Amino acid sequence: MSEYTFGNPEVVEEECDILLIGGGMAACGAAFEIMKWAEGTGLNIKLVDKAAMDRSGAVAQGLSAINTYMGENDPAEYVRYVRGDLMGITREDLVYDVGRHVDDAVHNFEDWGLPIWKQKGDEGKKLRDGGKPVRSGRWQIMINGESYKWIVAEAAKKALGVENIRERIFIVRLFTDKNDPSRVSGCAGFSVRENKIYIYRFKTCLLVAGGAVNVFRPRSVGEGTGRAWYPVWNAGSTYAMAAECGAEMTLMENRFVPARFKDGYGPVGAWFLLFKAKAMNAFGEDYQEKNYELLKDNGYDRYAMGYAMGTCLRNHLMMIEMREGRGPIFMDTPSAMAKLAETMTPREIKHLEAEAWEDFLDMTIGQCGVWAGENIEPDKEMSELMPTEPYLLGSHAGCAGLWCSGPEDLPGTPDHYHWGYNRMTTVNGLFTGGDGVGASGHKFSSGSFTEGRIAAKSMVQYCKDHPDIQPELPMSTDEIVEEIYRPVRTFLEHKDYTTAIDINPHYITPKMLQFRLQKIMDEYVAGVSTWYQTNRQMLEVAEKKMVMLKEDSLKMRAKDLHELLRAWENYHRIIAAEAHMQHIKFRKETRYPGYYYRADFRDINDEEWKCFVNSRYDRNTGEWELKKVKWKPLIAVGEKEPEGMKHMGPDL
Numbered sequence: 074m075s076e077y078t079f080g081n082p083e084v085v086e087e088e089c090d091i092l093l094i095g096g097g098m099a100a101c102g103a104a105f106e107i108m109k110w111a112e113g114t115g116l117n118i119k120l121v122d123k124a125a126m127d128r129s130g131a132v133a134q135g136l137s138a139i140n141t142y143m144g145e146n147d148p149a150e151y152v153r154y155v156r157g158d159l160m161g162i163t164r165e166d167l168v169y170d171v172g173r174h175v176d177d178a179v180h181n182f183e184d185w186g187l188p189i190w191k192q193k194g195d196e197g198k199k200l201r202d203g204g205k206p207v208r209s210g211r212w213q214i215m216i217n218g219e220s221y222k223w224i225v226a227e228a229a230k231k232a233l234g235v236e237n238i239r240e241r242i243f244i245v246r247l248f249t250d251k252n253d254p255s256r257v258s259g260c261a262g263f264s265v266r267e268n269k270i271y272i273y274r275f276k277t278c279l280l281v282a283g284g285a286v287n288v289f290r291p292r293s294v295g296e297g298t299g300r301a302w303y304p305v306w307n308a309g310s311t312y313a314m315a316a317e318c319g320a321e322m323t324l325m326e327n328r329f330v331p332a333r334f335k336d337g338y339g340p341v342g343a344w345f346l347l348f349k350a351k352a353m354n355a356f357g358e359d360y361q362e363k364n365y366e367l368l369k370d371n372g373y374d375r376y377a378m379g380y381a382m383g384t385c386l387r388n389h390l391m392m393i394e395m396r397e398g399r400g401p402i403f404m405d406t407p408s409a410m411a412k413l414a415e416t417m418t419p420r421e422i423k424h425l426e427a428e429a430w431e432d433f434l435d436m437t438i439g440q441c442g443v444w445a446g447e448n449i450e451p452d453k454e455m456s457e458l459m460p461t462e463p464y465l466l467g468s469h470a471g472c473a474g475l476w477c478s479g480p481e482d483l484p485g486t487p488d489h490y491h492w493g494y495n496r497m498t499t500v501n502g503l504f505t506g507g508d509g510v511g512a513s514g515h516k517f518s519s520g521s522f523t524e525g526r527i528a529a530k531s532m533v534q535y536c537k538d539h540p541d542i543q544p545e546l547p548m549s550t551d552e553i554v555e556e557i558y559r560p561v562r563t564f565l566e567h568k569d570y571t572t573a574i575d576i577n578p579h580y581i582t583p584k585m586l587q588f589r590l591q592k593i594m595d596e597y598v599a600g601v602s603t604w605y606q607t608n609r610q611m612l613e614v615a616e617k618k619m620v621m622l623k624e625d626s627l628k629m630r631a632k633d634l635h636e637l638l639r640a641w642e643n644y645h646r647i648i649a650a651e652a653h654m655q656h657i658k659f660r661k662e663t664r665y666p667g668y669y670y671r672a673d674f675r676d677i678n679d680e681e682w683k684c685f686v687n688s689r690y691d692r693n694t695g696e697w698e699l700k701k702v703k704w705k706p707l708i709a710v711g712e713k714e715p716e717g718m719k720h721m722g723p724d725l
């Protein structure tokens with residue numbers, strides 16, 4: 074079988090001061106920012122992305138809104154919003170830090186060519202010059218964003234220099250230092266196009282490889298496999314690689330279950346907020362209004378105050394209808410469009426129809442496919458909504474991630490919120506941003522970019538403070554190659570044992586392993602098949618099955634580079650899944666109804682659980698250590714911005 078000649082990879086070894094791992098919003102923010110601070114230092118800075126930066130990450134298909142823009146709002150109010158949406162427990166220092174800096178990111182995007190909708194009379198006037206954006210919600214502004222990622226990536230590449238960027242390198246493992254296990258020293262990965270392994274040594278790195286998708290069995294199976302809301306190519310690398318080198322994680326029990334247009338996974342924000350559409354049950358009832366009182370049952374109403382009900386609570390009210398047989402849930406697009414059209418000219422109505430399509434054409438083109446394929450004209454026919462399978466992420470309406478040091482200049486911040494450099498994890502030299510930073514959701518694209526910028530500044534400072542670090546890897550090159558190419562070796566060694574390449578007692582295909590993981594998570598760890606419910610016993614079964622799955626994961630095969638990628642993605646998903654499962658087991662309450670339910674602890678229990686849950690993974694023993702960490706509110710309820718917390722503007 075001469076086609077299988079990729080068994081002995083070439084090894085490329087490189088050294089740099091700072092490595093950015095990922096090429097998404099946070100990485101682009103870092104790449105854009107870092108050269109300003111590094112000027113004159115001689116620091117060598119590189120970036121590696123698993124894909125091509127122009128279209129990599131969650132913003133690949135573009136977006137139609139920027140969901141975090143302060144404008145006239147006060148960042149303290151933003152903290153209140155995020156805190157409310159995430160059921161009370163957030164790192165308010167980190168959230169505030171994003172809020173005070175995020176607008177400058179958006180102004181830059183506009184300078185680089187991103188079209189931002191403006192209110193009548195302000196067309197052509199930039200945000201920077203006081204141009205008023207079209208707001209869909211209090212925090213969200215509308216854009217024509219099909220090319221959003223191209224635009225941002227172009228600026229990042231220009232700033233960092235294309236010669237310092239390598240695309241299509243999938244990083245699979247981070248290393249602590251041979252002589253100092255509290256410090257990161259390098260990483261290794263492989264090219265997804267060539268038979269090459271890459272090994273990097275560095276003083277510090279920014280690990281921003283996005284969230285985790287396809288950990289749970291998706292609603293799209295069979296003919297729909299491959300459709301998901303969040304990007305399928307983000308496989309939990311951020312969480313897994315950080316956990317494997319001992320970084321503390323926080324709120325990994327949290328997940329995001331977005332309500333989406335069914336089957337196409339089209340986002341609902343523009344429909345709810347801009348078009349003012351209403352969702353209803355099969356009998357035309359507004360279930361949010363109808364079920365509101367039920368929130369009192371388990372103390373869920375405590376977090377339904379203020380101007381917006383949290384995302385998970387909106388899900389909860391919808392799920393009651395679906396569980397009790399009053400689905401489907403519909404988004405009433407025709408009424409919303411008819412209402413808007415009442416005051417419009419025929420030309421404006423045509424434009425409105427175009428906008429309804431463009432919302433998805435700009436961001437989730439598959440939804441247009443569903444509409445076209447099912448003959449749905451949104452001004453004439455309603456569309457179904459559906460809560461999706463769970464995703465692990467820290468930048469959208471979720472807050473799973475790594476425990477990070479925050480800014481030091483905010484009054485009232487407790488000592489355990491900062492121990493070093495802003496956005497550094499508990500492993501020295503290991504920084505993160507975007508989906509990587511836990512306990513501070515609702516950053517979205519602009520906030521993730523902003524966090525990349527914040528981390529970039531800190532990383533340069535870290536290098537200046539530690540000029541003498543000589544990173545040394547704890548493994549030899551041969552050992553690293555052996556580990557990364559294990560699935561390839563397994564395949565080459567056993568492929569001739571059977572005549573059917575996919576059927577072999579000596580190996581498991583990455584696809585089958587992924588199905589196994591998804592089945593476990595779906596059926597025992599509160600996936601769609603149990604309507605997001607679990608309990609201690611179910612989690613214990615999952616844990617047992619996971620041990621075997623992990624054992625078998627060492628027998629994954631890779632018959633080509635694509636499968637090698639799939640194999641390692643699965644490995645990352647398993648670690649992320651384990652963290653999620655362990656955290657859900659530890660937190661004995663239902664903190665996020667509508668995201669998941671602990672059926673054995675249905676209430677929100679503020680007395681015992683208004684705290685972070687943090688964990689550490691020991692790669693050598695496979696053990697998880699979990700603990701409660703004190704939460705502290707920094708922004709008072711319903712007051713103006715506290716003294717000393719002034720909007721800081723663009724200067725980081």
Ligand code: SFD
Pocket residue numbers: 094095096097098099100121122123124126129130131132136137138139140141242243244245281282283284302303304306307308310340341342436437468469506507508509516517518519521522
């Ligand atoms: O409509 C490795 N998001 C929205 N944000 C908004 O501001 N407005 C919206 O309208 C948003 N909506 C939305 C959003 C996302 C998606 C998928 C849809 C709709 C359909 C959220 C933002 O996009 C999100 O918050 C940020 O992009 C997060 O930024 P970051 O940097 O944390 O993640 P990334 O951009 O996905 O980038 C990850 C990068 O890592 C690379 N990578 N590289 C090397 N080695 C590995 N092992 C790697 N693994 C991954 C990736 O290639 C990528 O470059 S709406 O729903 O609300």
Ligand code: AMP
Pocket residue numbers: 140210213331340341342343345346381384387470
């Ligand atoms: P989505 O399209 O669902 O990802 O949402 C985009 C933005 O709108 C996010 O900031 C959401 O939190 C917000 N959003 C979506 N639906 C609603 C709603 N019904 N009420 C308030 N905010 C919403």
